[in-house]
Amino acid sequence: MAEALVGSEIIKLAGEIKARIAQGESIFNLTIGDFDPAIFPIPKELLEGILAKYKAQHTNYPAANGMQELREAVSAFIEKRQGLKYSANEVLIAGGARPLIYAAYQALVDPKDKVVFPVPSWNNNHYSHLSGAHAELIMTGPETHFMPKAEQLTTALKDARLLALCSPLNPTGTVFSKEQLLGICELVLKINQERLQQGEKPLYLLFDQIYWQLTLGETKHYDPVSLMPELRPYTVYIDGLSKAFAATGVRVGWAMGPEKIMSKMKSILGHVGAWSPKAEQLATAEFLGMDDAVDAYLTSIKSRVSQRLNDFYEGFQSLKSEGHQVDAIAPQAAIYLTAQLNLIGKRTENGQVLENTAEVTDYVLREAGLAIVPFYAFGAERSSTWFRISVGTAKDKDAHAVTARLRTALEKLS
DSSP states (O other): OTTTOOOOHHHHHHHHHHHHHHTTOOOEEOOSSOOOTTTSOOOHHHHHHHHHHHHTTOOSOOOTTOOHHHHHHHHHHHHHHHOOOOOGGGEEEESSHHHHHHHHHHHHOOTTOEEEEEESOSSHHHHHHHTTOEEEEEEOOGGGTTOOOHHHHHHHHTTOSEEEEESSOTTTOOOOOHHHHHHHHHHHHHHHHHHHHHTOOOOEEEEEOTTGGGBOTTOOOOOHHHHOGGGGGGEEEEEESTTTTTOTTTOOEEEEOOHHHHHHHHHHHHHHTOOOOHHHHHHHHHHHTOHHHHHHHHHHHHHHHHHHHHHHHHHHHHHHHTTOSEEEOOOOBTTEEEEEEOOTTOBOTTSOBOOSHHHHHHHHHHHHOEEOEEGGGGTOOTTOOEEEEEOTTOOTTHHHHHHHHHHHHHHTOO
16 A cells, blocks of 8 residues: 555645745745745634643643534534534544544545545545545536536446545635535435445545635535435535634644544544644634634635635636637635646747646746646646646735736747
């Protein structure tokens, strides 16, 4: 397993970019799904709370499944803001979303079980490998905003153990429509009703909604159990503090689901030791109850993220209107813009033909100083011409500078 495990292409690319920046190159690094704390600091109430908890000597082990105070706070927070009712015993806390996804795979998937997920997708291929599962990838396209439809999943799910979905989606920043997700929920429920009658293992649904509070404009977030309560016994939610509150390094994530599954996931993580620090947990519990502070922070960060995404989107649309072979999908959520650079086959000034997406990626990095991630890093086909632009490190006017640089680079192609 270890020999065949590959590292993250995104982290690899980001490392290469950082090395070039350190050598003096002027690069807009829009690769990593993270925030620059100088631009997007965490809420001051949360920061002050964390410092206070450390000063109060909360430096010993936390409870294995998370501090009771935080599990109760998450339960109340989710019910108030999303309408989902999960008791504190149905909530599990860990050091971010990653350990929780890993634990869900380990708890629900046996070696050689089938895991189905649409691509582009973040890291499900690696979690499938770690659990010894057979991964079946469902290709999606721009016509559905890279979100799957039920009819695409019907055959694959017949003998699957786990369906892994994410909305808002990393890497696209797009979301399920109500109709899209409801169709998938109906399919999962139908399969499980048939399996129940036949005494077979159920199909579980892993629903990653870590970006759900960063929906933009008129975009609405939909989730499985709210749409179809009958799916509650089969659904595990992944959520946390990291994205909506720019707290990626604070490491407080939570999962919600049936108590038995949460208990098994707790046991797995207990042996791994993937706890969230006690001080951060206690401070988060207090912060989640500060309705005014939470609302003020969300209003601010959504406004600033939306402004950056829209500026990049308008930049790509202006280039498209000028006749360049680029495009973008209007932003809906998260911190990502889905952009297209359909440049394969173009010739550079020195006569080089851009023969694949990797060469296109290198060209815009070299000529425009623009570092972005191709969708093949998220499991899409190597020929895909679509890219993720992350704005968590972007300054106010970066989109205008990037558009100007990209225009110059595109005008050099023939």
